[in-house]
Amino acid sequence: MLKTFPKGGIHPSENKITSAKPIKRLPLPKVVYVPISQHIGIPAEIVVDRKDKVEIGQVIARSGGYVSSNIHSPVAGTVTKLDKIVDTRGYKKQCIVIRSDVKNESNFQENEYPLKEEISLQPEEILKRISDYGIVGLGGATFPSHVKLQVKKDKILDCLIVNGVECEPFLTADHRLMLEKGREILVGIRILMYALQIDRAIIGIENNKKDAIDLFRNLTSGASGIQIAALQVKYPQGGEKQLIRALLKREVPKNGLPMDVGVVVHNVGTVFAIYQAIQHNRPLMERVVTVTGKKLNDPSNFWVKIGTPVKDLLDAVGGVPEDTRKIVSGGPMMGKALKNTDVPVTKGTSGILVISEDEASRGEPKNCIRCGECVDVCPMGLEPHLLMNLSEKGMYEKALEEDILTCIECGSCSYVCPSHRPLLDYIRFGKSIGKQLESNK
Amino acid sequence: MSDQTIIVSSSPHVHSERTSEKLMYDVVLALLPVFLVSLYVFGINALIATITAIISCLLFEYLIQKFILKTKTTITDGSALITGILLAFNLPAGIPVWMIVVGSLVAIGVGKLSFGGLGFNIFNPALVGRVFLLVSFPVQMTLWPVPIENNTTLVDAVTGATTLGLIKEGVQFGQSMSEISTQIPSTVDMFIGLTSGSIGEMSALALLIGGIFLIARKVISWHIPVTVLATIAVMTGVFWIADPGYYANPLIHVLSGGAILGAFFMATDLVTSPVTKKGMVIFAIGIGIITVVIRLFGSYPEGISFAILIMNAFVPLINRYFKPRRFGSRIKAKIM
Amino acid sequence: MTESILNSAILLTLLGIVSALILYVVSKKFYVYENPLISEVEDLLPAANCAGCGFPGCRSFAEKLVNTDDISDLFCPVGGNEVMKLVSDALGKEVAEKDPTVAVVRCQGSCDVRPKTTEYQGPRSCAISALIYSGETDCQYGCLGDGDCVDACKFDAMYMDETTGLPVVITDKCTSCGMCVDACPRDIIEMRPKHKRDLKIFVGCLNEEKGGIAKRACSVACIGCSKCLDVCPKEAIVIENNLAYIDPAYCTLCRKCVPVCPTHSIIETNFPPRKEKKAEAKVTAKVESIKPQNDA
Secondary structure, eight states: OOBOOSSOOBOOOOOOTTTTSOEEEOOOOSEEEEESOOSSSSOOEEOOOTTOEEOTTOEEEEOOSSSOOOEEOSSSEEEEEEEEEEOTTSOEEEEEEEEEOTTOGGGGOOSOOOOOOOOOSOHHHHHHHHHHTTOBOTTTTOOBHHHHHOOOTTOOOOEEEEEEOOOSSSOOHHHHHHHHSHHHHHHHHHHHHHHHTOOOEEEEEETTOHHHHHHHHHHHTTOSSEEEEEEOOOBTTTSHHHHHHHHHOOOOOTTOOGGGGTEEEEEHHHHHHHHHHHHHOOOSOEEEEEEEOTTOSSOEEEEEETTOBHHHHHHHTTOOOTTEEEEEESOTTTOEEOSOTTOBOOTTOOEEEEEEHHHHSOOOOOOOOOOOHHHHHOTTOOOHHHHHHHHHTTOHHHHHHTTGGGOOOOOHHHHHOTTOOOHHHHHHHHHHHHHHHHHHO | OOSSOEEEEOSOOOOOSOOHHHHHHHHHHHTHHHHHHHHHHHTHHHHHHHHHHHHHHHHHHHHIIIIIIOOOOOGGGSHHHHHHHHHHHTSOTTOOHHHHHHHHHIIIIIIIGGGTSTTTOSSOHHHHHHHHHHHHOHHHHTOEEOOOTTOOSOOOOOEEOOHHHHHHHHHHTTOOHHHHHTTSOOHHHHHHTOSOSOTTTSOHHHHHHHHHHHHHTTSSOSHHHHHHHHHHHHHHHHHHHHOTTTSOOHHHHHHSTTHHHIIIIITTOSTTSOSSHHHHHHHHHHHHHHHHHHHHHSSSSOOHHHHHHHHHHHHHHHHHHSOOOOTTOSOOOOOO | OHHHHHHHHHHHHHHHHHHHHHHHHHHHHTOOOOOHHHHHHHHHSOOOOOOTTSSSSHHHHHHHHHHOSOOTTOOOTTTHHHHHHHHHHHHTOOOOOOOOEEEEEOOOOOTTTSOBOEEEESOSOHHHHHHHOSOSBSOSSSOOOSOHHHHHOSSSOEEEOTTTOOEEEOTTTOOOOOHHHHHOTTOOEEEEEOOGGGOEEEEOOOOOSOHHHHHHHOTTOOOOOOHHHHHOTTOOEEEETTEEEEOTTTOOOOOSHHHHOTTOOEEEESOOOOOOOHHHHHHHHHHHHHGGGTOO
């Protein structure tokens, strides 16, 4: 029996069409638009000015507080202006526009370094560098990694979980990274284990990535401390709480953190970024992005510089087909539909999904027939139909009592609803009001 | 990109293939074997009753929505169709056509649309119609044509009582169970459907085929039907063991009186049953107990319709108190 | 027969007496003293329970009025000065006097001047769509057109204009309770003084983008050109973030700013037609064509 979390979950068609495509390097973008708020928390503060020359990896915006992160220039070039650019929600946000210098060789250096296994830094130095080098969670939530690694005094960590689940349909960025950078990821795991002073790590991988599971099993054979766990294919297993439950049978308490059950979870992409930062002094400037869609000519995985406009990525796969009606940043379950393709790739962009006309429209919502399907699939044990009703009617206090804030917005409820009800839309709205109420208390 | 503007919406951007229409049509499909058996047993009468119920349910839904409520009509969603079929299946084959029409009006008008339409009704509409007819026209509603093998003619002069009716009568006249058992059909006949009763409750076999199809298609879960039947079996079993001379054996109870039809098709109605599995079990146990109480101690020989309607009323309460367990609510952070 | 009638009559009488006793005891035991003034003041209030005063209903506002010593910062926008005067007389406390205000919609981005660049699918509610993304047009400041303000209005003083897709305030019905102001996630609706004959001049735009970008998204957007600022004799206009705002406290309704606006984003309502001047004829015509949105 493969491990999984017991309550809820769905299995949408996987559509991992790019899983056999090696990660290619996207040509150097002419101009990058680097937003200053790419992470959860306080936006970074800009430390460069117009016409400044910047080197690759130079800090261009400095962390604005504890829960914040440095931002580094992904290219060598010139800051042309400090402007605004649309984010994934379509709102204009502050960004730094850098024209890349085509003559500067550092722009064309690939991140292919020889594997470096021995760790020369002390734990504190490692944590400091993770913070300095702008590492944030690359699974999508973009939570600054150093905050996650800061263990409170009263907590005892005993296990590092490395999230290689990639349960979102279509996306294969983590899968490819695991296949191509397996050794580096293992070194990254050792770095984290050393920094946190723990001797146990588990890599959780869903069973639809058998090659990655085999690869890691071979690489770790004989080595102690790092386990590889094959997981049943089920969405949203990549959710932190679900993954911990699946691997360790521990339940993160309501309003709690993984730390409360002695666990820290990091995505494989983050672990690789940490490896790069510690062993090769490379700050987080690029990431793997899957550009995919059923009708694309050549859907692929790319190494993409942060700040590259989405339209450059779409050009790299041969443009979007005629009947494209929706472009999603992220996977189909949790991704955000983009208003236009000027949006730049940020630290949290795991994929770009192009959806054609026949699948772009939502169904017409009908009355709830109380089939209970949403309750069955909710991995958090909530009652989505009830929460939607409460937030539709403005009964936010009641919704808070029904634990609306514990919703992880995985979208399983909207996915299964046979009446096509916009459950998550309303729940998200109820959550936002609920949070306001909560903070006013 | 096409000249049409791109669509922006909240996630998720994919949806499962299941729609409420598909669920409804699965139910219709599941009722097909039962319908075929009823055609075989009751002939043209079953066809007339079913067609009348379907047409009048759809028609009333359309007319009420168009002229009284002035809302968009929803007759294509399949729910009125199911109400029609289930109503017909709960009626005796020879019932006058106008009564079916009245029953349909009550089922759709009172049972469903007066509450606000599909999804808002508290009671199973088909059962509302059926119970309305049962209390309004008790004579016609308990005039059961006796099935004759290969009966395809319009013979419905012969009427008899249902199995449970016979038992109730016998018990009232002070007969012992062994005397009564000579008058009622054998359990095999009851299983395949050669007894008297309403159109759709005859053949346990056909009903089970449909029910298992629904469970396999995940339209319904096994919790309600299995629990209802188990509760009926256990409760009647207890009485039977206590006094086999006075009470009928549980097998008879499970196979007769529409228990299977009710358990698989009426109690499982999505709208009027609880949302969680825990709630479903409670709901089903309630139905089982009330059914047995009505059958053994009430004035009606059969009780599942009333039992379901009574438990329907408790569904909001059950939903309120039997919630799914919230993730992380068990604070047992054990550190290994 | 007679016996049973008698029995039931006695039983019912007894039941009645017992219930009456219980009610009496309970009402005595749980009696709460309440200042009779509260009810008196409540009767003076408009009983609209609109919460425009900042309290959940007229009753709670009345309680506050009676129980607070200084009520000069409390005001019933629906009843206005007349009602507050009555309250003042009843309580013998000083009340504030405010100019009557009326809601105005500060967006003219109808479908033909502000093209839709995307199609939104989801619940038709401004609050929800604003949470998900920046709207169907390229203007992230303008009206979303889903009518949350109309839903919030308890006085039927607003409706959505089907051709423009924008909300319209029916000035006569508007009580300036402020519910629409709270409902709008974009803060488009503003309470402005209701002058004589409902004369108003205000900037019908909230776009803070630079001129070119704003103009591309919406042809009647304020581009922050400061022409209005230059002609204003009273310095009532401020420009901040590429956006002009006419401060009602200083504006004297001289209308000088209206014809100079190159994008016609300044709205004037209920003014008599201008005297024909060749240079201004075209502009006036344009303004007239926009006008109907705001005084229906």
